[in-house]
Amino acid sequence: MRRLINLLQNYSMKNLIGIFTFLLIIEPCLAQVYNLDNEKVQLGDKKNLLCWMELSPDDKTLSISSTQGFPLFQFDWQNKSLTNTFTVNDWYAGSRLNYSHDGSKILLQKLYYADNKPNEDREVSFQIVDAATGTELFFIDNAHDVRFMPVGKKLMSLEGDNLNIIDIESGKKVEKHHFYNASVSAAIDPAGKLIAVAVHPDDKEMLENIPSLRQDKKALKSAANYKQMIEILDAQTFEKKYTVQDLFDLIFRVEFTNDGRYLLVLHTPHTKTASAVGAKQSYVSVVDMESGEVLRTIFLSTSDFEPQFRLHDNGRIFGIETKGRKFREIHLYDFDNGQLLERYELSYRLLESLRAGEAVSDGRNCFEFLPDNSVVIVTGNRLQIWKPECLK
Secondary structure (H helix, E strand, C coil), rough: HHHHHHHCCCCCCHHHHHHHHHHHHHHHHCEEECCCCCCCEEECCCCCCEEEEEEECCEEEEEECCCCCEEEEEEEEECCCEEEEEEECCCCCCCCEEEEECEEEEEEEEEECCCCCCCCCEEEEEEEECCCCCCCCEEEEEEEEEEEECCCCCEEECCCCCCEECCCCCEEEEEEEEECEEEEEECCCCCCCCEEEEECCCHHHHHCCCHHHHHCCCHHHHHHHHCCEEEEECCCCCCCECCCCCCCEEEEEEEECCCEEEEEEECCCCCCCCCCCCCCCCCEEEEEECEEEEEEEEEEEECCCCCCCEEECCCCCCEEEEECCEEEEEEEEEECCCCEEEEEEECCCHHHHHHCCCCCCCCEEEEECCCCEEEEEECCCEEEEECHHHHH
């Protein structure tokens, strides 16, 4: 104690304030990695802004969608070489993409720069192309959601209130289930046993089954207007098995993990109920499919666009794209307890970047976990390679 007193006496108040301020500044950055000195990769001489990325099931090829020029790039991540460029659609803001389970096809979903009606259930366009040639195999003009069935020869589509099964080759569509309250997302688990569908809880009985709402009429009314729920169907009979007994904000995407144990739910507050922090907030909640209960762990993003999120194949590391104080960031969390492990800041030096031919990101960034325990990130017209400590 005497040593501490003597030390404090040797510093003026101004110096002490400076020391404590410095400690406060560096403390949040201890787990942060800046990208200025990390490896950057360019796709040949292509200058398109990149917006989405997916690793093929054989772990060899990164398919990368872009904006304004409509190309779909095929990139060999091991040799860092561009192998193919396909012209796939005329969507100015680019597309989300997903591989079929066998890797033979790619599903493209139209993206928008800005959603002027964020509270409404908007239908968008989907395109299915051959992964080897880029040839269009099927096109859906308006649907809430489209997913590959596990076999890969059929699609599951949510169009209006109808859940359909579509044969890709023949185009034959069969309605399997009709909702009166469907929202915008549906997913089928990798084993092909369960289907999860986001719905509006405008059925009084659905809401009254939630214990916290039974005696609160005001909360019941608010939930009916601004919340959503999830129904679980049997994928063979398409009959409802149960409803997840919890409320979510407006659901934008439901996604099963690769082992089917968990359902990840991306949801955003209705604009009339959003907090006044000034930034858009999205959340990823986790449903344990063994118990049907929502876990306490929640992952936050403040991205201006719909954030991308992924669970590593090891089942331990969860990643999500977000917005930091100055730049966009990729955050990696412990999936079990929600602890932030590392964050990667997509910072840039504007003049240096422009001189080097780099384009500044439009605010959308995508990432993918690679088999060598690195993370590849799409930002602007470049790929960046990050090697997090938590994956070593």
